Amino acid sequence: MIDEVNQYENVQGSASDSSESAVGATDATSLQDTATGDAAIDPTLATTPINDDPSTPSLETVQADVVDQTSTSDSSTVLGEKDNEIKLLKSQLEERTSQCVRIAADFDNYRKRTQREREDLELQVKCSTINEILPVVDNFERARSQIKPQTEQETTIHKSYQSVYKQLVDCLKRIGVAPMRSEGKEFDPSLHEAVMRQPTDEQPEGTVMEELVRGYMLGERVLRHALVKVAAAPEPVITSEETDQGGAEN
Numbered sequence: 655m656i657d658e659v660n661q662y663e664n665v666q667g668s669a670s671d672s673s674e675s676a677v678g679a680t681d682a683t684s685l686q687d688t689a690t691g692d693a694a695i696d697p698t699l700a701t702t703p704i705n706d707d708p709s710t711p712s713l714e715t716v717q718a719d720v721v722d723q724t725s726t727s728d729s730s731t732v733l734g735e736k737d738n739e740i741k742l743l744k745s746q747l748e749e750r751t752s753q754c755v756r757i758a759a760d761f762d763n764y765r766k767r768t769q770r771e772r773e774d775l776e777l778q779v780k781c782s783t784i785n786e787i788l789p790v791v792d793n794f795e796r797a798r799s800q801i802k803p804q805t806e807q808e809t810t811i812h813k814s815y816q817s818v819y820k821q822l823v824d825c826l827k828r829i830g831v832a833p834m835r836s837e838g839k840e841f842d843p844s845l846h847e848a849v850m851r852q853p854t855d856e857q858p859e860g861t862v863m864e865e866l867v868r869g870y871m872l873g874e875r876v877l878r879h880a881l882v883k884v885a886a887a888p889e890p891v892i893t894s895e896e897t898d899q900g901g902a903e904n
Contacts, residue, residue: 777872777875780829780872781872781875781877784826784829784831784870784872784877785877785878787822787826788870788877788878790822791819791822791823791826792867792868794815794816794818794819794822795819795868797815798812798816798819826870829872830872830873831870831871831872831877832870832871832872833868833869833870833871834865834868834869834870834871834880836862836865836868836869836880836882837862837863837864837865838861838862839861839862840860840861840862841860841861841862841882841884844876845869845876845879845880846862846869846879846880846881846882846884847879847880847881847882848882848883848884849866849881849882849883850866850882850883850884851883851884851885851886852883852884852885852886853885853886853887853888853889854885854886854888855888856885857885858885859885859886859887860884860885861884861885862880862882862883862884862885863882863883863884863885864882864883865880865881865882866881866882866883867880867881868880869881
């Protein structure tokens, strides 16, 4: 009987020692978790859902919605910035295009103006040169009309300088110089210069009767006005009867 009691006490002592060991181990674990900053988690709580209501969204859904909203707002901001940048680039492109168009127009006007000025200058130089040559042509024409060769030698000389005159006239024709033909035409102040007026009833008043100095044209431009004699209205003839009547009245 005494042995049974001792055995029971030994068993109780072993159980108490086991309990104390377990409690000590638990306390040690608790102390270690506290030291490391990790909270002890009950396994039953970890497996138990927070909310069993199906209408309440889960944590993952809420996080996904927040991420979608954030990404949407960021995309809208980026699109707005891109739209502003595109508008700015379009305005700059239109401004540069208008500047290029204006520069091209100004350059074209400058090119046309310089070309016109160059042509006018060339024409002025040409006209000035030809005007210096025209008196030589006039002298050849006077010699041809006034000199009458008598001998064979004079005829040879006459033909020689007339050939020079013909060559000079041909050169003037090739560069566009043409003489005016004024006799018998109506007086034109833009072409003719009247130096004489002769009353006559043979031709209408204002008709060119004679070309004293020939005029010349270069294309549509007047190189030299023609000096002409113009027909005027005939003066009234006073008869002897009108003279007698005038004396009697006096």
